[in-house]
Amino acid sequence: MEIVFDRPKALTDIANHYCPGCTHGIIHRLVAEVMDELDITGSTVGVAPVGCSVFAYNYFECDMAQAAHGRAPAVATGLKRAIPENMVFTYQGDGDLAAIGTAEIVHAAARGENITVIFVNNAIYGMTGGQMAPTTLPGQVTQTSPYGRDTVTAGHPIKVCELLSTLEGTAYAERVSLDSVKNIRNAKKAIKKAFEYQQAKKGFSIVELLSTCSTNWGLEPVEAMKWLQDNMLPFYPLGVYKDKEAEV
Amino acid sequence: MADKVLMKGNEAIAEAALTAGCRHFFGYPITPQTEISAYMAKKMPKIGGTFLQAESEIAAINMVYGASAAGVRTMTSSSSPGISLKSEGLSYLAGADLPAVIVNIQRGGPGLGGIRPSQSDYFQATRAAGHGDFHMIVLAPTTVQEMFDLTIEAFDLADRFRMTAMILGDGMLGQVMEPVDISKGKEQEVIEKDWALTGTKNKRKHNLANSLYLEAEELESLNIKRFERYKQVEELARAEHYLTEDADVIVVAYGICARIAKNAIDEAREEGIKVGLIRPITLWPFPKKDLLKASETAKAFVVVEMSMGQMIQDVELSIRCSKPVLLCNRTGGMVPEPEEVIGAIRNANQEGRS
Ligand SMILES: Cc1ncc(C[n+]2csc(CCOP(=O)(O)OP(=O)(O)O)c2C)c(N)n1
Ligand code: SF4
Numbered sequence: 397m398e399i400v401f402d403r404p405k406a407l408t409d410i411a412n413h414y415c416p417g418c419t420h421g422i423i424h425r426l427v428a429e430v431m432d433e434l435d436i437t438g439s440t441v442g443v444a445p446v447g448c449s450v451f452a453y454n455y456f457e458c459d460m461a462q463a464a465h466g467r468a469p470a471v472a473t474g475l476k477r478a479i480p481e482n483m484v485f486t487y488q489g490d491g492d493l494a495a496i497g498t499a500e501i502v503h504a505a506a507r508g509e510n511i512t513v514i515f516v517n518n519a520i521y522g523m524t525g526g527q528m529a530p531t532t533l534p535g536q537v538t539q540t541s542p543y544g545r546d547t548v549t550a551g552h553p554i555k556v557c558e559l560l561s562t563l564e565g566t567a568y569a570e571r572v573s574l575d576s577v578k579n580i581r582n583a584k585k586a587i588k589k590a591f592e593y594q595q596a597k598k599g600f601s602i603v604e605l606l607s608t609c610s611t612n613w614g615l616e617p618v619e620a621m622k623w624l625q626d627n628m629l630p631f632y633p634l635g636v637y638k639d640k641e642a643e644v
Numbered sequence: 645m646a647d648k649v650l651m652k653g654n655e656a657i658a659e660a661a662l663t664a665g666c667r668h669f670f671g672y673p674i675t676p677q678t679e680i681s682a683y684m685a686k687k688m689p690k691i692g693g694t695f696l697q698a699e700s701e702i703a704a705i706n707m708v709y710g711a712s713a714a715g716v717r718t719m720t721s722s723s724s725p726g727i728s729l730k731s732e733g734l735s736y737l738a739g740a741d742l743p744a745v746i747v748n749i750q751r752g753g754p755g756l757g758g759i760r761p762s763q764s765d766y767f768q769a770t771r772a773a774g775h776g777d778f779h780m781i782v783l784a785p786t787t788v789q790e791m792f793d794l795t796i797e798a799f800d801l802a803d804r805f806r807m808t809a810m811i812l813g814d815g816m817l818g819q820v821m822e823p824v825d826i827s828k829g830k831e832q833e834v835i836e837k838d839w840a841l842t843g844t845k846n847k848r849k850h851n852l853a854n855s856l857y858l859e860a861e862e863l864e865s866l867n868i869k870r871f872e873r874y875k876q877v878e879e880l881a882r883a884e885h886y887l888t889e890d891a892d893v894i895v896v897a898y899g900i901c902a903r904i905a906k907n908a909i910d911e912a913r914e915e916g917i918k919v920g921l922i923r924p925i926t927l928w929p930f931p932k933k934d935l936l937k938a939s940e941t942a943k944a945f946v947v948v949e950m951s952m953g954q955m956i957q958d959v960e961l962s963i964r965c966s967k968p969v970l971l972c973n974r975t976g977g978m979v980p981e982p983e984e985v986i987g988a989i990r991n992a993n994q995e996g997r998s
Contacts (some may be wrong), residue, residue, distance in 0.1 A: 408850075441714070453852050458794060459841035461713045461853040464736050467706040470698070474710020474718070477694045478668055482714075482843050500706070503699035563876035 417617025466497025508565030526612030567599035660795035667693035705733030715840025721747035736773030739855025752977035758978025761815035888920035943996025
């Protein structure tokens with residue numbers, strides 16, 4: 397019988413710790429499938445963030461570094477500069493990338509650092525129990541915005557793809573979502589393209605994935621998907637924000 | 645002799661790093677260590693190395709973390725306020741057992757302080773370079789030649805013990821110009837780094853550079869193991885001795901203060917005071933044994949340092965407070981005058997007799 401669905405080889409045989417309905421698991425799988433398809437596991441080094449995906453270093457078969465909160469792009473820079481032939485990716489949450497690590501991500505992009513960033517936007521801090529993130533939507537209730545995010549006192553959400561696409565060094569920036577089969581397929585295409593851009597030494601590539609955190613949103617997994625569609629998709633439009641290839 | 649060149653202390657450190665095989669330098673400008681970055685910026689591209697001016701000290705030390713994890717020799721340099729920012733990264737490097745060389749050319753503090761030479765980061769370097777249980781090797785040069793030699797040694801020690809090694813200098817040493825024999829110390833121990841993140845090549849299990857251990861028992865046993873390794877490092881503690889054999893008074897000083905102390909000692913000897921110098925070369929590990937032994941015959945100690953009194957604690961601990969220890973210090977960027985040191989030696993000599 398032909399096997400049509402199997403565990404990607406780039407994933408270790410360890411059960412992950414993510415909550416039921418969490419999209420981190422899907423994203424891990426997509427990254428692993430891409431590593432298999434491009435046959436790069438043996439030459440890839442990943443950088444895990446601080447956040448729910450901190451244990452990503454246990455789940456991928458490639459060499460992995462664990463970085464301090466927000467510093468993954470700097471660690472990735474060191475790894476890439478030391479061995480430029482290797483593929484280097486960071487895997488970061490929105491608190492990690494868009495709050496404490498803003499300087500590191502902006503400057504890695506500005507340098508055109510030839511790395512790939514997998515950016516998981518779930519509009520909240522997951523690991524620490526649901527505090528407001530830079531990506532938390534206006535009016536969204538979190539532990540530290542209990543009356544809903546008030547943009548007058550708490551400021552406005554940061555749209556990362558829009559921001560980074562203004563930088564010369566960014567070769568590719570696309571926002572995708574994991575709320576439907578179609579969108580998941582697109583997400584994988586984007587991840588693959590981001591790695592291929594790195595292979596072709598085009599510069600900095602980032603894929604932002606709109607994701608769920610059913611636990612801290614306080615919603616059942618199916619309701620969480622619906623919340624993402626109803627609230628995040630209108631605020632964070634999907635699409636390609638920068639594609640250097642397309643520009644020429 | 646043909647290899648003797650005139651260099652600034654900061655340049656000697658940079659040249660030594662290149663000699664030691666360091667090809668990856670990450671830094672952020674701060675006075676008074678900027679010549680190191682400038683030297684690297686000039687030389688690295690010519691030899692196929694990386695010079696990268698990071699967006700901050702935080703980014704620079706994390707780039708060092710990445711490069712070290714990939715198995716290459718790597719370095720960053722800064723001065724006091726910048727080292728504070730690096731403390732996060734220093735702790736993570738220790739947690740992941742990654743080797744690297746860190747240079748601190750100290751300036752006066754706290755806060756933005758000043759840009760003149762100081763030794764007020766002694767506690768930070770030897771006690772609390774970052775959060776958690778860990779140590780760094782701390783080497784204290786006193787001449788430009790030593791800035792060259794100890795930097796090379798720092799790379800070897802860092803690799804051998806999988807830990808960070810700091811060169812602790814000061815703004816004056818960084819700027820001093822002296823002839824350096826750069827043909828010295830070229831022999832390198834090449835250590836196989838089977839833990840490095842070089843890519844599995846599909847031939848081995850994946851390697852991890854990690855400092856997260858949620859099981860308290862596991863973390864405790866790892867910390868204990870790391871400190872067993874530190875015990876071997878402690879065997880390497882060393883100091884230079886100058887006229888100590890018959891000394892009633894022992895001056896303890898490192899870096900630029902040791903040079904000032906030597907002049908003061910020569911003058912005090914002419915006055916007939918039996919005084920000598922113990923100059924710690926390794927600040928961590930501290931040369932405790934040398935001091936304890938000296939305390940058997942010496943009657944009093946003088947500590948000369950450019951801080952409100954930091955190394956003096958290590959001296960008192962080493963001799964178990966068995967003899968009077970006088971502090972001769974300046975702070976804020978002031979450098980002690982030889983006359984001040986001679987005065988302290990005279991006082992100690994009096995106190996030792998009474
Ligand atoms: C320096 C530092 N500050 C704070 C923390 C605590 N902390 C751990 S995870 C986290 C937020 C992670 O949120 P995000 O990046 O959005 O990832 P998620 O958990 O949602 O996947 C914080 C603040 C830390 N570990 N280190
Ligand atoms: S807390 Fe949220 S982001 Fe973290 S694993 Fe659970 S669902 Fe996923």
